[in-house]
Amino acid sequence: MAIGSRAVLIWNMVVGILLVLMVDILMAQPQVVPDVIVSPCEAGDTRYVIVVEKATQQLSVFECGNGSVRMVNQWPCSTGEVPGTKLESGDKKTPEGVYFLVKKYEDRDLTPIYGIMAFPLDYPNFLDKKAGKNGSAIWLHGTNKELKKNDTNGCVALENGDLEALSAYISLNRTPIIIVEKMGQWPVTVAEKAEQRVDGFITGWRNALTGGDYHRYLDFYDPDYLPDMSWWREWRRMCENISDSGLPFEVTARDISVYRHDDIYVALFDQVLTAGSHQAEVGKKKLFIADSGDNLSIVGETYYPLADYQRVKQKERLLVAASRRLQANALAERRIKALLSRWTQAWESMDMDAYGACYSDGFSFNGMNRRKWLAYKRHLNKQYDFIRVEISNLQFVGQSGPQRVVKFIQHYTSDQYSDTGMKTLVLRQEDGQWTIYREFWEKLEPSPEEQTVGQAEKSTGVCFLSMNTVRSSG
Numbered sequence: 001m002a003i004g005s006r007a008v009l010i011w012n013m014v015v016g017i018l019l020v021l022m023v024d025i026l027m028a029q030p031q032v033v034p035d036v037i038v039s040p041c042e043a044g045d046t047r048y049v050i051v052v053e054k055a056t057q058q059l060s061v062f063e064c065g066n067g068s069v070r071m072v073n074q075w076p077c078s079t080g081e082v083p084g085t086k087l088e089s090g091d092k093k094t095p096e097g098v099y100f101l102v103k104k105y106e107d108r109d110l111t112p113i114y115g116i117m118a119f120p121l122d123y124p125n126f127l128d129k130k131a132g133k134n135g136s137a138i139w140l141h142g143t144n145k146e147l148k149k150n151d152t153n154g155c156v157a158l159e160n161g162d163l164e165a166l167s168a169y170i171s172l173n174r175t176p177i178i179i180v181e182k183m184g185q186w187p188v189t190v191a192e193k194a195e196q197r198v199d200g201f202i203t204g205w206r207n208a209l210t211g212g213d214y215h216r217y218l219d220f221y222d223p224d225y226l227p228d229m230s231w232w233r234e235w236r237r238m239c240e241n242i243s244d245s246g247l248p249f250e251v252t253a254r255d256i257s258v259y260r261h262d263d264i265y266v267a268l269f270d271q272v273l274t275a276g277s278h279q280a281e282v283g284k285k286k287l288f289i290a291d292s293g294d295n296l297s298i299v300g301e302t303y304y305p306l307a308d309y310q311r312v313k314q315k316e317r318l319l320v321a322a323s324r325r326l327q328a329n330a331l332a333e334r335r336i337k338a339l340l341s342r343w344t345q346a347w348e349s350m351d352m353d354a355y356g357a358c359y360s361d362g363f364s365f366n367g368m369n370r371r372k373w374l375a376y377k378r379h380l381n382k383q384y385d386f387i388r389v390e391i392s393n394l395q396f397v398g399q400s401g402p403q404r405v406v407k408f409i410q411h412y413t414s415d416q417y418s419d420t421g422m423k424t425l426v427l428r429q430e431d432g433q434w435t436i437y438r439e440f441w442e443k444l445e446p447s448p449e450e451q452t453v454g455q456a457e458k459s460t461g462v463c464f465l466s467m468n469t470v471r472s473s474g
Contacts, residue, residue, distance in 0.1 A: 031187065031188040032185040032186060032187055032188065033069040033185065033186065033188055033191055034049075034051060034062060034069065034183055034184070034185060035183070035184040035185055035186040035191075035260065036049075036051060036098070036178045036180065036183065036184075036259055036260050036261060037049055037062065037064060037069055037191065037259060037260070038191060038194050038195050038198060038258040038259060038260050038265060039195040039198065039199065039256065039257060039258040045065060045255070046063065046064070046065030046066070047063075047064050047065065047171075047174070047175070047257060048061055048062065048063055048064070048072075048169040048170075048171075048175055049061070049062045049064060049069075049175070049176055049178065049259070050062075050101075050140075050166070050169070050170075050175065050176065050177040050178065051177075051178050051179075051180065051183055052077060052079065052094075052156050052177060052178070052179045052180070053180060053181075053182060053183045054079050054083075054094065054096075054179070054180065054181050054182075055181055055182045056182075057076060057077055057078060057079065057149045057150065058074055058075070058076060058077060059074065059075050059076075059077040059156065059158060059162075059166070060073070060074045060183075061073045061074070061166065061169050072169075073165070073166070073169075075158055075159070075162040075165075075166070076147065076149075076158075076159075076162075077147075077156055077157060077158050078143075078147055078148060078149055078150065078151045078152050078156070078157040078158075079094040079150060079152060079154075079155075079156055079157075079179075080092050080093045080094040080150065080152055080153065080154040080155075081150050081151055081152065081153070083150075085097075086123070086133060086135055086138070086154055087133055088133065088134050088135055089134050089135035089136070090135070091135070091154070092152075092153050092154055093154055094138070094152070094154050094155070094156060094179060095121075095123050095124070095128065095133070095138060095154070095179060096179050096180060096181065096261070097125065097127065097128070097178075097179065097261045097264075098125075098176055098178050098259045098260075098261050098264075098266040099121040099122050099123055099125065099138075099176065099177050099178070099179065100121070100122050100173060100174070100175065100176055100177070100268070101119040101120070101121060101140065101170055101172055101173075101175055101177055102119075102120055102121070102122050102172060102173055103119065103120045103172065104117065104118075104119055104167075104170075104172060105117060105118040105119075105120075110141075112144045113143070113144070113145075114139065114141040114142060114143070115141055115142020115143045115144055115157075115158075115160045115163065116142045116160045116163065116164065117141070117142055117163060117164070117167065118139045118140065118141035118142070119139060119140040119141070119167075119170065119172075120137070120138070120139050121138045121139065121140065121177060123135070123136070123138040124136070125288075125302070126286075126288060126300035126301070126302050127264065127288055127299070127300055130299075130300060135154070137155075138154055138155055138156075139155045139156070140155070140156045140157075140158070140163070140177060141155055141156075141157055141158075141163070142157065142158055142159065142160040142163040142164075143157045143158070143159065143160065144160070147159050156177070156179070173284060173304060174255075174257075174268070176257075176259050176266075176268075178259060178261065180261065194260070194265075195258065197296065198258050198265050198267065198289065198296065199256075199258075201220070201289065201296045202253055202256070202267060202269075202287070204220065205217070205220045205287075205298070206250075206251050206252070206253060208220065209251045209319075210239070210249065210250055210251045211239075212235070212236035212239045212240070214229070214232055214236075217232075220297065220298055221297060221298045221299075222290060222297040222298060222299045224299070225297075225298065225299050225300060227298075227301065231317045231319070231320050234320050235319055235320050235323065238320060238323040238324065238327060239323065241327055242275050242323065242326065242327050242330060245275070245327075245330050245331065245334060247275040247276035247278075247330050248274075248275070248276065249273075249274070249275045250273075250274050250275075251271065251272075251273055251319075252271075252272045252273075252274055253269040253270070253271060253272075253285070254269060254270040254271075254272050255269060255270050256268070256269035257269070263290060263291045263292075264288055264289065264290055264291070264299070265287075265288075265289040265290075265291060265296070266286065266287070266288055266289075267286070267287045267289060268284060268285070268286050269284070269285055270282075270283070270284055270285075271283065271284070271285040271319075273319070273322050273323055273326045274326075275326050275327075275329075275330045276330060276333065277333070277396065278326055278329045278330055278333065278396075279326075280322040280323070280325045280326040280329070281322070282303075282305065282318050282319060282322045283303055283304050283305035283318060284303070284304040285301065285302075285303055285304075286301065286302040286303075286304070287300075287301050288300035288301065303318055305318050329399070332404060332429075332434070333396060335434050336396075336404060336406065336427060336434050337394075339358060339427070339433075339434045339435070339436075340391060340394070340406075340408075342354065342357075342358060343355065343358040343436070344389045344390075344391060346358065347387060347389050348386075348387050348388060348389055350381045350384075350387065352374060352377065352378050352381070355374070355377065356370070356374045358435060358436055359373070359374070359435055359436045360428050360430060360435040360436060360437040361430070362428070362437060363435075363436060363437055363438070364438070365438070365439060383416065384414040384415055384416060385414075385415045386414060386415055387412075387413070387414045388411075388412070388413040388414070389410065389411070389412055389413075390410070390411040391408045391409070391410060391411075391423075392408065392409045392411070393407075393408055393409045394406060394407075394408040395407045395408065402428060402429040403426060403427065403428050403429075403437065404426075404427045404434075405424065405425070405426055405427070406424070406425050406427065407422060407423070407424045407425075408422075408423055409421070409422060409423075409444065410422070410423040410441070419443060420443075420444050421441050421442055421443045421444050422441070422442045422444055423439065423440070423441050424439065424440040424441075424442075425438070425439050425440075426438035426439070
């Protein structure tokens with residue numbers, strides 16, 4: 001028994017040592033991720049990437065977020081019955097590359113061959129067309145028949161139930177579907193270096209665009225791909241005009257994600273112009289960036305403009321159109337701030353002519369038109385020895401055509417009364433000048449300091465008016 005117990009003890013020790021060695025070996029192995037995923041989303045965000053592997057006829061979904069990439073689901077799929085990447089219409093091949101799902105068709109819109117739903121891909125993309133590839137109607141869809149391997153005319157097909165489950169991961173014009181013959185892996189450290197490299201490249205490209213440096217901007221493009229630059233002169237003039245207004249100006253890339261197929265990186269982001277507190281969204285921008293080993297260069301680009309810019313035929317001029325809007329908003333902000341300054345100064349000085357000039361002819365408040373409103377304010381002014389009006393937390397909260405809406409905290413003090421409230425003004429442009437068209441006021445609870453001041457004023461015999469008077473005095 002002693003010998004047997006000793007043997008068991010020795011065996012357990014050997015097993016324990018082997019387990020420790022195995023854990024150490026596994027821990028020493030570098031973490032790997034699919035080599036098609038570079039930078040799927042910004043920090044704090046979660047996105048999904050669909051990868052179709054032709055060799056195994058498998059569709060996988062990867063969740064990307066919180067600094068990690070993991071596969072969350074996988075289903076069998078079917079691709080084109082002819083092997084190889086698609087070259088022309090009718091060749092029954094499935095394209096290979098980075099594509100995006102751009103639309104959704106429901107069961108009622110489809111013939112039975114497409115199952116319960118379908119998602120068209122953006123094939124052929126810029127690079128496909130440049131390479132002379134053609135064809136269309138490449139979809140990710142379901143099927144009402146038995147799913148067989150390599151059994152489509154070039155689409156990617158799933159069982160109906162699997163496609164319904166997959167649809168929960170899809171965000172149109174954002175979720176990529178990356179189609180490859182065989183998916184590779186690369187260490188996380190390599191993916192991070194590629195991400196930093198591409199991110200630095202895009203940042204330099206944006207800075208050249210913001211700075212209006214023509215030659216530096218073109219340095220980011222492949223010599224064999226010269227983008228249309230007929231818009232550049234007007235763009236540079238718009239940049240200078242915005243900068244002259246004193247507002248910091250920048251072209252930003254928001255919600256950027258980067259994917260990879262062979263030696264091409266595909267970067268998708270929302271392009272936004274910012275000047276001060278104003279933003280002008282342009283639309284989604286897609287850059288195709290070639291990696292030659294030593295250098296990165298843009299070999300193609302595509303815009304998906306916002307609805308506001310659908311009429312802009314030449315997509316490269318979207319930036320000019322957006323910058324015009326941004327400049328108009330920045331100029332409006334500056335002029336509106338000047339109006340509010342004149343308005344408060346006239347109010348404090350009880351200059352009713354200057355005060356009235358700040359109001360639109362169509363102004364109304366509490367049933368009073370402009371004439372009655374000004375008469376009412378003149379009557380109130382006769383009761384006060386002084387008025388002080390302070391504005392804080394000014395916000396531009398809305399716009400519609402020639403109108404803007406601003407909100408701010410208004411601190412009002414006179415020798416007989418004081419209050420603090422949230423003032424909302426609807427401003428209208430008339431004859432090139434901004435005027436007050438409507439105003440609304442909501443009383444805010446006074447701070448402890450204001451309550452202390454109020455108690456002191458009450459102790460000295462200052463009279464406080466009723467709530468009705470507060471609302472009508474504005």
